[in-house]
Amino acid sequence: MPDTLEYIEAYFQQTLNNEERKVFETKCATDEAFAKEVAFYISTRQVLRETLLNNKTAEWQADTIKQEEDITPVISIPKRTIFNRYITYAAAACLLLFASVYLFEANTSPKKLAANYIQTNYSNLSQTMDASHDSLQTGIAAYNNKDYSKALQLFEWVEKNDPANGDAKKFAGLTYLQQQNYDEAVQQFDELANMKLFSNPGDFLKAVTLLERNQPRDKEEAKKLFQKVVTEKEEGSEKAEEWLKKL
């Protein structure tokens, strides 16, 4: 069947000659099974274009939003009446209430605990000036710019060429995590945990990812991993000990 798809693609890429095009069109009009294949191909192209457009729009907007934030004008505050002042106090009280509820939630929900941890510690990766790891450093720069698809390409390229590179695996896992692709992130950290490194954060990061993924039994699995991290004094053991008390 791939041959059929190749044939269909050749038509739409306009690499068939006139005679071949006519044969294709006749087959499409008379052979329903073939027409369905063509419909699948066209529908897929349309879905892919929509996906592409969503990705592009997000990329294009990323910088614009940042620029808008940078040039947000200072709004002058008009003189307030006593009534307005009461409304302001009431609004502030509501805000405080919501903030307290939110903070309570943030501190207690394992999913949010994990998300906050990643946000605080891994929004940015530190770069070095070591020229021997160009692709890794370019990947880190892309990650810090939130260009996760590019970052992933580079980290996976490094992984492919240097399978023993623990940093590349860790960063690829973190990139998947930022993309909320938890399954891939878990896989990366799992593989990282099995690597022989002097200091290995694989188990700890896998546990954090499981908490953030928050599927049935993820919490139990995360607890077991944190326990292992503490017992074997792996990287992240202090944090793991702290979290075990909260979970």
Next chain:
Amino acid sequence: MEQDTQILHGLKADYAERCRQEKQLYERYFYFVDEGCKKYSLNYDDSFSAYSDALLSAIHNIINDRFDGRSSLKTYLYQIFSNKCIDLVRKNATNKQQVHKTMPVADTLNQLPDNVKNVVEKLVTSELKANIKKQLENIGQKCKEVLVMFEDGLTDKEIAELLAYSNAAVVKTTRLRCLEKLREKITVTG
């Protein structure tokens, strides 16, 4: 015009440069979105959708040498944007009871002669597209990435360089296998 030339060259350069120029272009003519709201009475979301869609079409035309340079980039982009707005106005007028969220018909279908197009168009249902959209998430990140990159106008050779495949032929085989994988999932679930 000098900036036009710079953008046109940049769009045909390597992928990183192309992405930079896409952003330039996006920001430079973003005010079209307001025009769409005023001139065609579209709401902001529809006008924005027409703008980003027009921009992507223009970029693909430029990189595939379908922009002949006889008009300025602004005129060219505005023409495409204007057509997209008119499409949306027509669709909004004929589907007042529906929430219009679909993309304009892709160029792919229009490559077919009318008699064949009619046959295939009936088979391109919203259910099929919804199923494909769902299954696209189940064929693996790499597969999805390769397919989206190809849709973005990158050649197999360029994809091979970006994703560290050994050559263009490997990318082509991978791409077709990914499509086949997607088709199999559709057959099973459809």
